[in-house]
Amino acid sequence: LCPTAALTEVNHIPKVWEALRNPRKYVVVQTAPAIRVAIGELFGMKPGTIVTGKLAAGLRRLGFNKVFDTDFGADVTILEEASELLDRLENGKTLPILTSCCPAWVSFIEHQFPELVDIPSSCKSPHIMVGTIIKTYFAEKHNLDPDDIVVVSVMPCIAKKAEAARTELAIDHRNNVDIVITTRELAMMFKEAGIDFDKLPDEDFDYPLGETTGASVIFGTTGGVIEAAIRTIHEWKTGKSLEKVEYKELRGLEGLREATVEVDGMELKIGIAHGLGNARKLLEEIRDGKSKYHAIEIMACPGGCIGGGGQPYHYGNDEVIKARQRAIYQEDERKxxxxxxxxxxxxKMYEEYFGKPYSEKAHKLLHTSYSPKERI
Ligand code: SF4
Incomplete structure (x- = not known):
């Protein structure tokens, strides 16, 4: 925190209370993968305590009309991003593909490497996909006017607040995520509401955007997005069930990692970076024509979203990050x-609404583009 108090975090809690108090609004909340392994720390629990069920129960008690899971959007992201990678590989298009879930990193490439803005995946990030799906597919199915819906995202991240306002992500001039609060702000709301978080029962998220997979929860840690994508690409390419879904070679906490993964006779070279200093090294290789990778995952925060700027403070303690990361993989295993x-x-949603991954409709609603920004 700023020692002179000249800088303070933007607090969006009052906006959420205002929406919840407005009887004309249908208020929907979604929560990112990394929240469930960290928010317990703000209620005296040990780092890495998994509180997924209490999180759903607590959000319901705050009065949201629906309690959804950003993990649903992570699963959709994988269907879209895996399709995009295969399209680029099979049709000689630009490689490597770069993951695009992290808005701090997207902003970094736009400002620092404006000549490379055609390289990141065009997929919107998972919470923006969920917001878009709520205001289109879900709204149509339930006869709701999208203008009456307020989508609140609970994120481990401060950069997601600015991301939600990006005009490139709007559909028909309407942003699909209205308010973003951090893990710390949500804990504050539970306290303001007098909710005894640690005594809550375990409940489930609401259907359909609460139904999720193990692949989606590992988005919360560095290496998780690319591992989830490889699980899908492997089965799509081979047509065979992947028995061992863990790609341990993609896991870890080193700032820069690489691995070669075999998929249907094809050797996919993967790069992984967390921390923007490490990302810069991989981007310089691409700019200089020296990159050997087919796909690169980049997250701005140490450890990925488990170490995000909106999470409970860990004061540089690696043991906290390691405990959260272990919990993420445990959550995957129990799905x-x-x-x-x-x-x-x-x-079901693709069958009813989008047709298939990477369809024209999916492209219109779930993908975006980036533009060079002034170098800072
Ligand atoms: Fe946000 Fe950090 Fe996660 Fe990027 S890595 S999405 S900046 S929390």
Whole structure:
């Protein structure tokens, strides 16, 4: 925090209370993968305590009309991003593909490497996808006017507040996520509401955008997005069930990692970076024509979103990050479905609304573009 108090965090809690008090508004909340392994720390629990069920229960008690999970959007992201990678590989298009879930990193490339803005995946980030799906597919299905819906995202991240306002992500001039609050702000709301978080029962998220897979929860840690994508690409390419879904070679906490993964006779070279200093090294290689990778995952924060700027403070303690990361992988292991392309609610949505991944409609609603920004 700023020692002179000249800088303070933007607090969006009053906006959420205002929306919840407005009887004309249908207020929907979604929560990112990394929240469930960290928010317990603000209620005296040990780092890495998994509180997914209490989180859903607490949000419901705050009065939201629907309690959804950003993990649903992570599964959709995988269907879209895996399709995009295969399209680029099979049609000789630009490589490497760069993941695009992290708005701090997207902003970094726009400002620092404006000549490379055609390289990131065009997929919107998972919470923006969920907001878009709520105000289109879900609204149509439930006969709701999108202008009456307020979408609140609970994120481990401060950069997501600015991301939600990006005009490039709007549909028909309407932004699809209205308010973003951080993990710390949500904990504050539970306290303001007098909710005894640690005594809450375990509840489920609401259907359909609460149905998720193990692949989606690992988005919360560095390496998770690319591992989830490989699980899907492997099954799509081979047509065979992948028995061992863990790609341990993609895991870890080193700032720069690389691995080669074999998929249907094809050797995919993967790069992973967390921290923008590490990202810069990989981007300089691309700019200089020296990159050997087909796909690169980049997250701005140490450890990925588990170490995000909106999470409970960890004061540089690596043990906290490690405990949160272990919890993310445990949460993946206990899910009955661990591959994004097998999420039944996602498949139903494609059947009813988008047709198939990477379709024209999916492109219009779930993808975006980036533009060079002034170098800072
Ligand atoms: Fe936000 Fe950090 Fe996650 Fe990027 S890595 S999305 S900046 S929390």
């Amino acid at each position: 009955s479905v661990r591959k994004s392309h097998l999420n039944p609610a996602v498949l």
